Amino acid sequence: MKNNLILTGFMGSGKSTLGIKLSYALRMALLDTDKWIEQKEKCTISQIFASQGEAHFRELETQYLKQLFDKKDSQVISVGGGLPVKAENRDLLKKLGFVVYLQASPQTIYERLKEDTTRPLLQTEDPYGRIVQLMQERECYYLEGATKVISVDGKTIAELEEEIKQAYLQFQMQRRETK
Ligand code: S3P
Numbered sequence: 001m002k003n004n005l006i007l008t009g010f011m012g013s014g015k016s017t018l019g020i021k022l023s024y025a026l027r028m029a030l031l032d033t034d035k036w037i038e039q040k041e042k043c044t045i046s047q048i049f050a051s052q053g054e055a056h057f058r059e060l061e062t063q064y065l066k067q068l069f070d071k072k073d074s075q076v077i078s079v080g081g082g083l084p085v086k087a088e089n090r091d092l093l094k095k096l097g098f099v100v101y102l103q104a105s106p107q108t109i110y111e112r113l114k115e116d117t118t119r120p121l122l123q124t125e126d127p128y129g130r131i132v133q134l135m136q137e138r139e140c141y142y143l144e145g146a147t148k149v150i151s152v153d154g155k156t157i158a159e160l161e162e163e164i165k166q167a168y169l170q171f172q173m174q175r176r177e178t179k
Helices: 015-025 033-041 045-052 054-070 087-096 106-113 127-144 157-178
Strands: 004-009 029-032 075-078 097-103 148-151
Touching: 004 015, 004 087, 004 157, 015 029, 015 075, 015 157, 029 033, 033 045, 033 054, 045 054, 054 087, 087 097, 097 127, 097 157, 106 127, 148 157
Parallel strands: 004 075, 004 097, 029 075, 097 148
Antiparallel strands: none
16 A cells, blocks of 8 residues: 545535645645646546547546556645546545545535636536536545545635644654555
């Protein structure tokens, strides 16, 4: 098992922002799977959804996730919101390190993303309804794929950063003790 710090959760749960903060705080490199895919594929996630469809994007996610095993050092990795839905991906994540699920309410997500145009899955007439529906479908997968669940509602980024940092350091200490 590897030693990465992995952030999962619904779109808008704070994975990218917290990823940046934690990578500074823990002096670890940062990798955002969406940004990585966009860089490598030379197009945006919206373009991939529009031209090749969601199923193709899901294949890319698994393909790129597997490549993370070749990287030697530990990193902070934030993953796309739909990535843990696939069982294969959840297994890969657990092998890659400590998986934190950033759990948020639909209201929190809606407030953050109501003006967003970069998430193809939320470009509908009723984004709130879509958020509720997707969250209901996904909650069990997020929980199943997580080592630690952290609720984000009503907390500041600084508070969350500290909570995740402490949980990760504790995880590392326990690993060292059991070696
Ligand atoms: C998706 C979440 C997005 C991105 C894509 C699909 C999802 O990532 O991977 O738009 O299915 O929830 P973020 O969670 O970083 O927004």
